[in-house]
Amino acid sequence: MIPGFVCLSVTGEQRERFLNLCRGRGMELKRIVLTGEKELQVTMQVRDFFRIGPLRRKTGVHIHILKKRGPLFFLLWCRLHKRLMAGLVMMLLVICFLSTRLWSIQIQGNIMNPTSQLLEFLEDQGISYGMNKKKIHCHALAEAMRREFPEITWVSASLAGTKLSFEIREGNTPPEESEEDAACSLFSEIDGVVERMVTRKGTPLVRTGDTVEKGQELVSGILNITDDSQEVVRYEYVHADADIYIRHKVSYYDSFSRNTEKKILKGKEKKYFFLRIKNLFLDLSWAKKKNEDRVRTEYPFQVTEHFYLPLSAGIITAQEYTLRKETLTEKDAKKQAIFRLHNYEEKLIQKGVQISENNVKIEINHQDCVSSGTLTVTEKTGREAPTEKKTQPKERTPEDG
Template identity: 30%
Template sequence: MLFSLFHFLSGYCRIVLSGMNQERFLNLCAAKQILLWNIKREGKHYIFYISRGGYKELQEISEKTGSTFRCIQKKGIPYLFCRYKKRKCFALALLFCTAIFIVMSCFIWQVQVTGSYGHSEEELLDYLEKKGVRSGTKISGFSCARLEEQIRKDFEDIAWVSCERKGTLLRVRVKETLDKRDQKEGEMQESPCNLIASKKGRISSILVRSGSAKVKKGDKVKPGDVLISGVVEIKDDAGEIAEETLVRAQGDVYAISKIKYEDHFPLIYYKKNYTGKTEKSYRFLINGYTIKMPERKTAYAEYDEQSREILLHIGPQFYLPVSLFVITKAQCQISKENYSVSQAKKEARKRLFLFLKEYERKGVVILKNNVRIDSDKNECTAKGIIKIKERVGKVQEIPSTLDGEKDIKQEPAVLNR
């Protein structure tokens, strides 16, 4: 690859060698250290490639050996410039395009956000725009590390974020979790704090990293109850409290709780039957401005419309501030249908599965599903109680003094003894 690029920049020729003493001709080229490559024998001729500098020395070797040579092809930048040297407009246009290419490579032209469920892509893009990250942001004044830190700070439910810039494309990937607020405040905050219950439940397990446990497995808690205290008591040999220390309470507390589930939908629904006929139209989005291409009025009375965005780019990393939207209109016939009892229950189970899947994605464990599905003539109803296990710890700051009477020493962390 580098070999071909070097010769394209310096220029090279394709030569046909004929006549007598052809082997001596090639040997003299080797003696003079003239680089030849891709040498092939075709009938009574040799065909090979030679650099632009070596081509100038072939005439002298040809006179010594009596061989004749003919250039059948010239390639490379020098020959390209010689071909178009009289076309000044072409040269100026080439220089202008090169300058535009260099200037545009100094900016971010496309921003992508992926991995978010709780926040829509439009919401995150609006947030990034308020932070000054948009199409046209200068690369030199942009920091991926700073942006990652800002997103983690402003979105408590985003546990992990990665900002990666490839050329003129900025790709932001996020991962959400239900416990981000507890993790962030419990592990990063410097001030002393307690870990309190965020909801009602029965404790299933508790692991203390720092602080003092105030509950045990099997205890029932309600919102606001202290689970792990940030006040650690240090006792002397007599078993009396000698000192109290404030720390940042840290740990994993899981509780079993119940959630109510209710869903209902009518048995009558509308089904789309596609005919296979489609129409396509195109639109360009240039740095926020939409340009509609001419299109004829659709002949379909009923159709389903889908849009697909194509980011235009030169090579794998040079993305342009231009997107092509391909809008497909698929003709369909809408018919009124009715769920049977078995179909309705199957649809209800599907909707329940998606509901539970969303909870599981957030780290919640489904222990028991007591949802009952019933169907009458008009609608299908799903109701019941779902037993779950989830983290319930929530950070609550505590003052550096208790009851305003005595100061308590603060330490970074003390393991539960």
């Protein structure tokens, strides 16, 4: 029999006699607690509860059910809510089915090969959203990707949950060459003054403080091998390697109009719900108006860290605005010009360029704000190019000495 228990409240003058009669008939009583002068609580099995009717009438006590627990009552609840239980079972079956499919592909570390290009390659390999995970062989995919893209030197593929992840490392992999064929020299890409220089391989042709021109050879890939008398006996060719920093000036010019249009928000924000199921997008918002800003926030459904579902929902926040023409004050125009200059400098710094001096002037007239001048920067250079081969020196004989 399926177990089930009820917690009862027993009140009356003969409550102790009621308990004794129950025990006398072999009923199992648990958790007997005295809660008042004429009240106590007791827990018993459901099958015994249906036998206490004659005992209740004999002792004149009042019985009140406080709690019901146990598998029996859960099954009774399921029987009364068949549709709800059927929906829960169906949902669990759907989740179990979705957990056997691929719903997310993540690629990291790729720079030379765009993600869209790699996804097209995976699609040609039969990898697509919604496919069975059992058909995915990570090792074979990694090998195929390395063969297809020579720039990829290392790739790791892993399948966790419903997400297929690729970690990629890229680099130049030139064909094997002899040391002489691989010899190269370093040339300047800019005009300027050598700020500092560290040579690891090759023969430096300039020193710190020298003025160089664009295209000038800075480090030669030729090493002169000399004898005891410092005469060149042969040439060796190497792949020149050095860190060369050139100080030079960069011209800067920027202008913008003082007459601008400013957005003035009006009315309240309107929020709309949208649903995306794989490539199907269900948008419940109205058509976008002319002067309206929209921000879309999407929340993907993720059961666990690696278990993604092909379903996401989100909110579109829309707000109307009007355009108001206004003229920037000299103070605001100068502030904006400085902000634009700082953005330009930030981009240079991200490229590894060091800025040592700023000679930019800001001029403001009735209509425009103009920034012009130069920036003194230090930039790394060194373009590789093949080394021109020299004829090896003629070997000396004893008679020549």
